[in-house]
Amino acid sequence: RHVKMQTACRKDIDRFNSQFLTVFESLIPADEERVKQKQLLTVLEKLVAKEWPDARLYLYGSCANSFGFSKSDLDVCLAIELGNNEKSEVVLKLADILQSDNLQNVQALTRARVPVVKLMDPVTGISCDICVNNMLAVVNTKLLYDYARIDVRLRQLAFIVKHWAKSRGVNETYQGTLSSYAYVLMCIHFLQQRRPAILPCLQAMNITYFRNVDNVECAYFDQVEKLGNFGSRNGESIAHLVWAFFHYWAYCHDYATDVVSVRTGSTLSKRTKDWTRRVGNDRHLICIEDPFEVSHDLGRVVDKYSIRVLREEFERAAEIMQYDPNPCVTLFHPY
Numbered sequence: 271r272h273v274k275m276q277t278a279c280r281k282d283i284d285r286f287n288s289q290f291l292t293v294f295e296s297l298i299p300a301d302e303e304r305v306k307q308k309q310l311l312t313v314l315e316k317l318v319a320k321e322w323p324d325a326r327l328y329l330y331g332s333c334a335n336s337f338g339f340s341k342s343d344l345d346v347c348l349a350i351e352l353g354n355n356e357k358s359e360v361v362l363k364l365a366d367i368l369q370s371d372n373l374q375n376v377q378a379l380t381r382a383r384v385p386v387v388k389l390m391d392p393v394t395g396i397s398c399d400i401c402v403n404n405m406l407a408v409v410n411t412k413l414l415y416d417y418a419r420i421d422v423r424l425r426q427l428a429f430i431v432k433h434w435a436k437s438r439g440v441n442e443t444y445q446g447t448l449s450s451y452a453y454v455l456m457c458i459h460f461l462q463q464r465r466p467a468i469l470p471c472l473q474a475m476n477i478t479y480f481r482n483v484d485n486v487e488c489a490y491f492d493q494v495e496k497l498g499n500f501g502s503r504n505g506e507s508i509a510h511l512v513w514a515f516f517h518y519w520a521y522c523h524d525y526a527t528d529v530v531s532v533r534t535g536s537t538l539s540k541r542t543k544d545w546t547r548r549v550g551n552d553r554h555l556i557c558i559e560d561p562f563e564v565s566h567d568l569g570r571v572v573d574k575y576s577i578r579v580l581r582e583e584f585e586r587a588a589e590i591m592q593y594d595p596n597p598c599v600t601l602f603h604p605y
């Protein structure tokens with residue numbers, strides 16, 4: 271019955287394809303933004319090199335993983351030999367250095383979970399967060415970037431899902447909903463599950479990229495240009511995939527037993543990960559395994575209240591994709 275419904279729905283929903291593509295295109299940053307980001311990075315690199323000649327700056331997050339909207343912030347990681355210094359000392363020193371240049375609103379947040387320096391560059395208007403030695407984020411940024419190069423539908427789907435999540439207020443980790451990073455992983459998982467698959471499982475293929483980061487082995491096949499048109503045997507349109515994505519998270523995912531795992535290209539059982547009960551504040555009500563830090567559940571921020579909010583939002587979106595005469599508008603209606 272499910273298959274029948276999917277096929278019946280398919281021709282119908284394809285009418286909305288160009289509208290969804292228009293939404294996607296309206297969110298893509300313009301080239302001049304990239305230029306400005308590079309400009310700011312160069313300024314920062316010069317300032318950092320004066321104090322720490324061996325340190326390096328890396329971009330991570332949405333400014334580098336190809337899932338960034340226009341006008342998003344710059345996430346930067348300072349990679350530095352710490353010696354006897356604490357991260358917070360480096361953060362304070364860095365804030366000092368940046369302050370003396372003409373950057374604005376320089377703030378050192380030393381007591382945050384991840385110590386960062388926040389700043390605004392008046393020349394480019396870009397806001398920026400700089401953290402110290404967060405190399406796992408740099409590596410998972412590259413993984414997302416490489417997945418996005420395989421099939422354009424990942425980027426289209428993830429933009430639409432992120433836009434939906436931001437519009438509906440379910441992209442707020444401090445309120446118990448999910449990070450953008452988690453949503454992109456959900457999209458990758460979903461496209462790995464399509465038949466025929468639209469994305470492969472890069473971590474299950476031969477290794478062409480390897481980094482040991484904080485004793486975590488990060489390894490996968492990164493020569494994705496050699497995959498050709500991997501997803502082309504699957505002709506599903508973006509509108510259909512948006513419909514199927516919300517249908518999957520509303521009605522098909524087993525929240526009680528399953529863990530989404532991009533690393534294995536499949537789902538795992540909560541039991542094998544020992545994610546069956548609440549430990550401290552980690553409740554595991556929706557389980558999304560980090561591809562590299564495998565003990566890390568990106569759903570751990572979700573609590574018994576916010577899981578209901580999330581699932582109701584997935585159901586609302588699924589209903590809209592099924593029945594609404596104007597899904598491209600209703601889906602993104604502010605909550």
Ligand code: 3AT
Binds near residue numbers: 342566
């Ligand atoms: P926005 O466009 O800013 O919403 P983003 O891609 O910058 O999305 P986040 O702000 O959620 O995503 O996170 C920034 C990066 O930090 C993305 C990822 O490389 C890393 N990251 C975020 N959350 C985690 C996490 N829980 N575990 C590991 N890495 C994470």
Ligand code: MG
Binds near residue numbers: 331332343345
């Ligand atoms: Mg960000």
